[in-house]
Amino acid sequence: MKLVLGSKSPRRKQLLGELGYSFEIRTKDTDESFPDDLHYSLVPEHIAKLKAEALLSELKEDELLITADTIVVLDNEVIGKPTSRENAIELLNKLSGRTHQVISGIWVGTPSKHISKSVTTSVTFVALSQEEIEHYIDTHQPFDKAGSYGIQDWIGLIGVKSIEGSYNNVVGLPTVETREMIQQF
Helix, strand or coil: CEEEECCCCHHHHHHHHHCCCCEEECCCCCCCCCCCCCCHHHHHHHHHHHHHHHHHCCCCCCEEEEEEEEEEEECCEEECCCCCHHHHHHHHHHHCCCEEEEEEEEEEECCCCEEEEEEEEEEEECCCCHHHHHHHHHHHCCCCCHHHCCCCCHHHHHHEEEEECCHHHHHCCCHHHHHHHHHCC
């Protein structure tokens, strides 16, 4: 089967490539909103499904589509992508010195069959100084990243005290689970 990655994320592209797969990238702008009463643990799978549904009509029967979405959760609240420099600083201040969850939803399928699942990783930050937070925001500009950070960036080197679960999930694609799902097809 021909693989199609339904994501603009350079990190997902890199991780899927590192797994050894050849694939094509196709994306469509998709409304990523979700119902207010949807439990946060279901949000990434819901959004991954929306991304898949936007592309399914263009998919051929011999093509296997992979979509994903990743969120950060702190105190049962979804922390999205920052809307500005000030918001990015505010979000990292919230995460500083605390443990949060990173949840990715993965959808893999064809027009006639699909599977989906969520993977959760707990990440604990050390207490970050205001200077460290502002330096990171200004030099790495993590405005396309849930929670305002990339664990693979400088902030991960100096700020992540521990993780419990998949590191690649925090980067943006839980590779073990994604590979297992692909192999089911």
